Amino acid sequence: METLPLTEVNIPDGMEVATLGSGCFWCIEAIYQRLVGVMGVKSGYSGGFVENPTYRDITTGTTGHAEVIQFFYDPKIISFQEILEIFWATHDPTTLNRQGADVGPQYRSAIFFHHESQEKDAIYLKDKLQKSGAFDKAIVTEITPFSNFYEAENYHQNYYQNNSSAPYCQFVIKPKYDKFKKVFEEKLKAD
Structure with a gap:
């Protein structure tokens, strides 16, 4: 078993941090950027044993990392349980190492908890x-302690916002976002 490198997260006062993977990080980033009480959403890589991986490294499926987002949230505005309800409603947590056409361990469904209450919430809600x-089918979402997060390259950040007319955005991200918007409209930031 490989030793996981550790990275620190500097959390702003009054905020909490969440690290979630649900397939391609472009999809989940587009959703969480629009949630009230959420700020600083970054796409990146978590849970692997290679330090400072690149996207090219991740795509091999051999680094142990998952494509994730990491963000801060204000627990007085949105709870971790609400964050997880949205997480499970916006991807298929029953497919092992895959979301749609994206296949490999880097696309796994994963919650990297930062403290015991997040772990308890994740296990409770999954059950x-x-x-x-x-x-x-059985939910295969991995629930493991947070160890590391490496921010993805700049062209991965704000991907949907910056490339909304691209085919992947139109055919994969937009339908997920539209479904999310219908169900969780009251949790959206004002445009």
Whole structure:
């Protein structure tokens, strides 16, 4: 077993941090950037054993990293449970190492918890969702302690916002965002 490199997160006063992976980080970034109480959303890589990986490294599927977003949130405005409800509603947590056409361990469903209460919330909600029958298959979302986060290259940041007319954005990200918007409209920032 490889030793995981550790990175620190400087959390602004009054805020909490979350690190989530649900396939391609472009999709999840577009959603969380628009949530009330969320700030500083960054796409990156987490959970692997290679220090300072590049996108090219990640795409090999051999670094142990998942494509993730990391962001700060104000727990007085949005709870971690609400963040996780949105997480599970906006991707398929029953497909191991895959989301749609994106295949490999870098596209796994993952929650990298930063403290014990996040772990408890994640396990509780995963179990509750599994028992609800919302999914026909088992939820395979990984729930593991946070160890590291490496910010992705600049061209990955704000991808949907900067490339909304690109085919991937139109055919993959926009439908996910539109579905999210219908269900969670009251949690959106004003345009």
